[in-house]
Amino acid sequence: MKLPDGWNIDYLDNVTKRGSGHTPNQKYSEYWNGGIKWVSLADSSLLDKRFIICTAKEISEEGLxxxxxxxxPKGTVLMSRDAGVGKSSIMGCDMAVSQHFITWDCKSKNIINNLFLYYWLQAKKGYFERQAxxxxxxTIGLPLFKKLKLPYPPLSEQKAIADLLSTWDEAIEKTERLIQAKERNLKSQIQKIMGRQAIETKGWSEVHLGELFTEVTHKVGEKELTPYSISAGIGFVxxxxxxxxxxxxxxxxxYIHLKTGEFSYNKGNSKRYQQGCIYLLKEGEICVPNVFISFKPKNKNVVPEFFEHYFIADYHARELKRYITSGARSDGLLNLNKKDFFKIKVPCPSPYEQKAIAEALTALQHxxxxxxxxxEKYKAQKRGLMQKMLTGEWRMKPEIINQYTEA
Incomplete structure (x- = not known):
């Protein structure tokens, strides 16, 4: 490959100190829980977030x-070479790792900035996944890491590039924290409005689902409709x-022809929805498997969006437990017939209340x-920047690089 002016390329082993790890014998309790953070496959969800601070397990000095x-040492870059291949992070403090990880200490040779290396590994994640x-x-075998080459600019430019990409990561992290806070608030509001205690306090009547909804049975036939499934926590896919x-x-x-404002129940259980999940089709027309139970409001006094929030909150689960027989069918679906499904009881406030509650909760969801x-926009921008900046196709302005040289 043709390198940009001022860039070099070298084996990663020549510009960093590569290392790995091990798992102390688990038969000896004194080897564990001794305050030394130990990165293992149990920490996979904590990776790809720049820095790892906490670990699920710790080892002791004796275990070490x-x-x-x-x-x-703190600042060492690590990458998983087994399950979760290609996931990487930077140690936020001194840590040990299991044999499932490769590490690179950048400080020992002071040629590569650890954050620059982290972003380069992130950009190469697809490559590492294909090599496993x-x-x-x-698993990725050790020989691959011995011949891994890294193109890199001078250290000052590396730091400038890493800081630029960090700006996008900080924006992503801030946005995701805000999303989590708003999701907690929405969950709290739903519980206050339509949880069991709220229903009893408000004195809402509870009726069989079949009194408000009727089954959708219209088949696709020769129509050209896109077939969909339902994924728990996501909806129609x-x-x-x-x-x-x-x-x-x-x-x-x-398949069943489903239209805007109609629901479908997937009898497959999941960690989040152990009694199956129900989703509202918000727009368009699709088709779904006839093993799903699809249904629609009987009249305009039923506000679909009100029940959408009720079902997403999984409040139907407590009723379904009464009718689902133990065990799963050979196809993995829960044992529940349609007749019993429409027997489950749901709250039935006035149409006015349904509409007001639906509008308030939908605004929060919006x-x-x-x-x-x-x-997602920030993530797309970051991917584009990584592609340009980590290859030298786009360069930092000299006056910006100089700030890092002086520092």
């Missing part, structure tokens, strides 16, 4: 001395997006959706 584990091999757990292909096949004509769109 009686194993091949190494205490790496194995039938059960995919096209089969092509979920599985990479359309799996409806010859059954497509028997704020969250806008913030999620903003976060």
């Amino acid at each position: 001395n009686n194993s091949s584990a190494v205490l790496h 091999v194995g039938s059960t757990i995919k 096209s089969q092509r997006e979920k599985w990479g292909k359309n799996i409806s096949g010859s059954q497509h004509k028997n 704020e969250i959706d806008l913030l999620k769109q903003l976060a």
